Amino acid sequence: MRMSELSTATGVAVPTLKFYLREQLLHAGERTSPNQAQYDASHVERVRLVRALLEVGGLSVAQAARVVGALDSDLPLSSVFGVAQRAVSIPAALASADDEATDAEPAPTAGQTRIAALCESRGWRVYPNNPGLPLAAxxxxTYAALGLGHISDTVLDRYAQAADLVAAADLASVAAVDELTEMTRTVAAGTVLGDTLLAGLRRIAQEAESFRRFPLPDGAPAPGTSLLDEQDC
Amino acid sequence: MRMSELSTATGVAVPTLKFYLREQLLHAGERTSPNQAQYDASHVERVRLVRALLEVGGLSVAQAARVVGALDSDLPLSSVFGVAQRAVSIPAALASADDEATDAEPAPTAGQTRIAALCESRGWRVYPNNPGLPLAAxxxxTYAALGLGHISDTVLDRYAQAADLVAAADLASVAAVDELTEMTRTVAAGTVLGDTLLAGLRRIAQEAESFRRFPLPDGAPAPGTSLLDEQDC
DNA sequence: ATGAGCAGATAGTAGCACTATCGATAGTGC
DNA sequence: GCACTATCGATAGTGCTACTATCTGCTCAT
Known part of the structure; x- marks a missing residue:
């Protein structure tokens, strides 16, 4: 398979594929001569994974490169999990925004204290460099600084309960895979895409719950039950 | 309060504040003369909200502008919810990437069908333009196209259960607020920041669950229970 | 052997989130 | 009154990111 065929197979333009090769998002093809290379099914699935990470997962090219780099070097599974987690860190700005004073350990913020207490009460044992810790804290x-009442313990605990639920499902679905290389791909894709899936479902559940709690005042347009039995008017 | 004071109060540079004024992220101050204006506490809290949306929520300036625009026009609460939801759509690329064929209604994808069935089984009634629907679908x-086994019904249902849990908590915490304008701000902040919080907690829960399922092979570095009783080595 | 295709390199583009500067004014300390 | 700083609005520039275009040798099928 040549580059143009890889391009048509994946729907990604040839210059973009070259860009991905340069950026280490795509492993090089097998060289047949100084300026020819062969690509195969592994390249097709890699490109698809990369597009999924970029488009659906919202990762930057550099973040995606770290994820696929973890796949290429055959790390233990737990490390792939860690790398995938650390590569994401939803808002890219946060990935590096929290380490400003590296020398003097500052006093923990109220958020850090609460998250630590939450880990304690839930029995969550994690490495101190888990990216979720600063993110959640x-x-x-931030919420407290906005001047609105802070997030209550009961709400926070609900969120934690929900996180436990999906994490258990995530791990269960990984454990169901039998082949190792497919397992690592599942971990990478699941970690990244799971955030998006959960966010999408949260939107739906929020709106549904909103209608349950605050019914529409009058005979306003009632929502349908699904997206299928509707046509836009 | 003048612009430079607003700047020091919020930690945002003066040119950036001007930029926010231009981009409708910040409402204009009260004019005292053709080239003087007074700012007040509402501007301080607005800037803080905007920074939270941009930095922690990961919104673009345009998305944040839509959210604060919804706050300024005093829409009913349910609309604020909708606008905040629609402004976010985690990966910005997806917000507009799903409408390519506007004239011919295409056959629904397998994902759309599954999400519709999920809404049915959960009793979720939402508008067909809910942004979570295309996101989740x-x-x-994408997951199916990656060639790994698709997301099982039990996993999907766990995610839905988790979404229900946090949505109920979200609505409950909004209902607990008494003043209306603060309520809308709570909705906006909660919708956007909730995604990030949930993602962070998911990372923590995933790692904790991972250690439960796949204990470390040997006397490898055992994770601590929190981020407080640790120093980086 | 010739024209299309390829690899690698360099350079260019579009969009985003600021940031810098300018000219004309306005308020402040002396 | 007068220097001096600050402000407004406008325009233009910067740095970064994710591509995209072009050019130079090569190579392979016809």
Whole structure:
């Protein structure tokens, strides 16, 4: 398979594929001569994975490169999990925004303290460099700084319960895979795409719950039950 | 309060504040003369909200502008919810990537069908333009296209259960607010920041669950229970 | 042997989130 | 009154990211 065929097979333009090769998103093809190379099914599935990470997962090219790099070097599964997690960190700005004072360990913020307590109460044992820790703590601190009432313990615990639920499902679905290389791909894709799936479902559940709690005042347009039995008017 | 004071109060540079004024992220101050204006506490809290949306929520300036625009026009609460939801759509690329064939209604994808069935089984009634619908459907379709086994019904249902849990918590915490304008701000902040919080907690829960399922082979570095009783080495 | 295709390199583009500067004014300390 | 700083609005520039275009040798099928 040559590059133009790889391009038509994946729907990605040839210059973009070259760009991906340069950026280490795509492993090089097998050289047949100094300026010819052969690509195969592994390249097709890699390109598809990369597009999924970029488009659906919202990762930057650099983040995606770290994820696929973890797949190529055959790390233990738990490491792939860690790398995938660390590569994502939803808002890219946060990935590096929390380490400003590296020398003097500052006092923990209120959010950090609460998250630590939450881990304690839930029995969550994790490495201190887990990217979720600053992420969650930052949200709590930000919320408090906004001057609206802070996130209550009961709400936070609901979120934690929900996180436990999906994490158990995530791990169960990984454990169901039998082949190792497919397992790592599942971990990478699942970690990244799971965030998006959960966010999407949350939108739906929010709106549904909103209608249950605050019924529409009058005979306003009632929502349908699905997206299929509708046509846009 | 003048612009430079607003700047020091919020930690945002003056040129950036001007930029926010131009981009409708910040409402204009009260004019005292053709080239003087007074700012007040509402501007401080607005800037803080905007920074939270941009930095923690990961929104683009245009998305944040839509959210704060919804706050300014005093829409009913349910509309604020909708606008905040529609402004986010985690990966910005997806917000407009799903409408390519506007004239001919295409056959629904497998993912759309599954999400519709999920809404049915959960009793979720939502508008067909809920942004979560294409988001979730797209994830399912993408996952299937990757060639790994698709997301099982039990996993999907776990995610839906988790979504229900946090949505109920979200609505409950909104209902607990008494003042209306604060309520809308709570909705906006909660919708956007909730995604990030949930993603962070998911990372933590995943790692904790991973250690439960796949204990470390040997006397490898055992994870601590929190981020507080640790120092980086 | 010739024209299309390829690899690698360099350079260019579009969009985004600011950031810098300018000219004309307005308020502040002395 | 007068220097001096600050402000407004406008325009233009910067740095980064994700591509995209072009050019130069090559190589392979016809």
């Amino acid at each position: 930052r949200v709590l601190d | 797209r994830v399912l379709d």
